[in-house]
Amino acid sequence: MIDLHLHLDGSLTPTEIVELAHMSRVSLPTEDPEELRSLLTFDGRGTLNDYLKKFELPLSVLQTRETVGYAVYLVTGRLRALGYEYAEIRFAPILHTHRQFSADGILRGALDGLNESKFPAKLILCCMRGATERENLSTVYLAAKYHRDGVVGVDLAGAEALYPTEGYREVFSLASRLGLNITIHAGEAAGEDSVKAALDFGAKRIGHGVAAAGSKELLDRIKRNDVLIESCPTSNVQTGAVPSLGEHPIGRFLAEGVPVSLCTDNMTVSDTDLPREWARVKGALSLTDADLDRLTENARKHRFC
Numbered sequence: 148m149i150d151l152h153l154h155l156d157g158s159l160t161p162t163e164i165v166e167l168a169h170m171s172r173v174s175l176p177t178e179d180p181e182e183l184r185s186l187l188t189f190d191g192r193g194t195l196n197d198y199l200k201k202f203e204l205p206l207s208v209l210q211t212r213e214t215v216g217y218a219v220y221l222v223t224g225r226l227r228a229l230g231y232e233y234a235e236i237r238f239a240p241i242l243h244t245h246r247q248f249s250a251d252g253i254l255r256g257a258l259d260g261l262n263e264s265k266f267p268a269k270l271i272l273c274c275m276r277g278a279t280e281r282e283n284l285s286t287v288y289l290a291a292k293y294h295r296d297g298v299v300g301v302d303l304a305g306a307e308a309l310y311p312t313e314g315y316r317e318v319f320s321l322a323s324r325l326g327l328n329i330t331i332h333a334g335e336a337a338g339e340d341s342v343k344a345a346l347d348f349g350a351k352r353i354g355h356g357v358a359a360a361g362s363k364e365l366l367d368r369i370k371r372n373d374v375l376i377e378s379c380p381t382s383n384v385q386t387g388a389v390p391s392l393g394e395h396p397i398g399r400f401l402a403e404g405v406p407v408s409l410c411t412d413n414m415t416v417s418d419t420d421l422p423r424e425w426a427r428v429k430g431a432l433s434l435t436d437a438d439l440d441r442l443t444e445n446a447r448k449h450r451f452c
Contacts, residue, residue, distance in 0.1 A: 148231045148421045149446035150410050152330075152354055152377035154304075155218060155238040155257075156205040157413025161187060163221050167208040170217065175204075188418050195336040195386040196306055201416045210246040212256030219260030219268075222414075227266050229420055234266075235451060237302050239273035240289060241282050250289055258297045269299040269452045271330065274318055276305030283318045291325040299451035300328030302354065303345075307336040312344040319348035328451040330377065334358030335388050339365055352377055352449060357388045360396030370405050375449035379412035380428050381419045392431035401438055408446035409439075 159167070161183035168175050177183055187205065189198050209215050219236065226234050238257065240250035257270055272290045274283035290301045301322050303315055312333055322329050331345035335355035342359045346368060356376040359365045369376065378397045383389045389396070400407035409428070411419050419427075425439055 148229070149408070149443060149450065150226070150231060150234045150421055151352065151375070151408055151446050151450060152379055152410035152412055153222075153234055153236050154202075154413050154416075155215075155222060155236050156202050156209060156242075157416040158222050158411075159187075159205050159218060159415055160225075161415075163218070164205060164208055166221075167214050167218060171208050171211055171214050173208050173210075175208075184415075187415050189385050189416050192385055192387055195308065195388075198382070198386045198416065199306060201413075205415075206242055209243050211248060212252050212259070214256075215243055215253050216256035216258075216260035216263070219257050220264045223261065223264040223266035223268050225414075226268070227264075229422065231421065232267070233447075233450060233452075234268045235271050235299060236268055237271035237273050237304070239275050239286070239304065241275065241278060241286060250285065251292075254289060254293060254298070258293065261297050269450075270297050271300045271302050271451070272298060273302045273304040274315065276303065276307065276310030276315075278305075280317060283315065284321060287318060287322045287325065287327065290322070290327055294327065300330055300351075302329075303331045303333075304354075305332075307332060307341060311337065312341045312348075316344075316348065319350075323349045328352075330354055330451075335383070335386065342369075346372065346374065350374065351451075355379060355383060355388060357383055357396055360399050366400075366403055366405050370403065373406060373449075375406040375408060375445060376400055377410045378407050379410045379417075379424075380431075381424060382412035382417045385417060392427055395428065395432065397428060398432040398434065401434070401441060406445050406449060407442065408449065409442045410446075 330352035
């Protein structure tokens with residue numbers, strides 16, 4: 148099992164949140180695991196903006212080098228226990244600097260956690276929609292600085308409908324000039340133009356990409372350029388990107404020969420992991436074990452390490 152689209156802050160369990168809160172001396176609304184779970188997990192359906200509110204609590208306990216490092220260690224430990232062979236974990240260092248820690252120091256904490264865990268994972272740094280261009284450019288430079296030490300690429304995450312992908316051309320122009328791997332959240336809360344912009348920026352992978360399914364021309368372009376779609380079905384239903392699992396385009400991507408892999412997005416926010424994600428889409432779309440093998444091989448081929 149390989150997960151190429153996994154957010155650190157959205158994948159911490161209630162028990163881990165409590166432990167991290169104690170480390171960082173942050174008061175939580177509750178320390179009861181079930182009550183915490185209800186605050187961390189997206190129950191039902193809404194918009195991407197509703198979904199993103201679930202990150203406020205985990206971010207509050209991830210504001211030091213030590214807590215970010217320990218979080219990486221904890222998440223990779225669970226991946227190992229589940230039988231994963233590899234993962235690329237993404238997070239935005241600039242969102243972890245509220246206590247005046249530098250983004251560089253926060254990233255080094257994450258790398259400490261990777262090194263201690265010894266699980267074969269790498270990091271992707273997220274630029275953020277709504278952040279200043281200066282902040283996002285600094286994230287790109289940070290990824291370049293540590294690209295031989297565990298960082299394998301850059302991403303663009305956040306409220307896609309509020310901050311169109313096209314507005315981040317300069318950020319990804321720099322990433323391309325620095326030779327960084329690029330993946331961009333696109334076609335989740337916005338339409339085909341968001342995916343087209345991501346491709347124009349040199350993205351080698353597209354996070355979600357469900358809007359691409361409506362255009363044969365766009366799918367042909369994705370296939371021609373061997374761009375992987377990081378598909379996160381449960382998350383896509385929760386954010387309203389698709390009406391139901393039975394209508395998710397992962398089946399069409401497979402049928403069209405479009406490179407696609409199965410991902411979780413956020414294990415806690417979406418209450419999932421790869422075994423559960425596969426069981427859900429297999430039942431909803433009548434996929435086969437051969438399809439799972441294709442999804443896994445696509446992920447193996449398109450990983451950034």
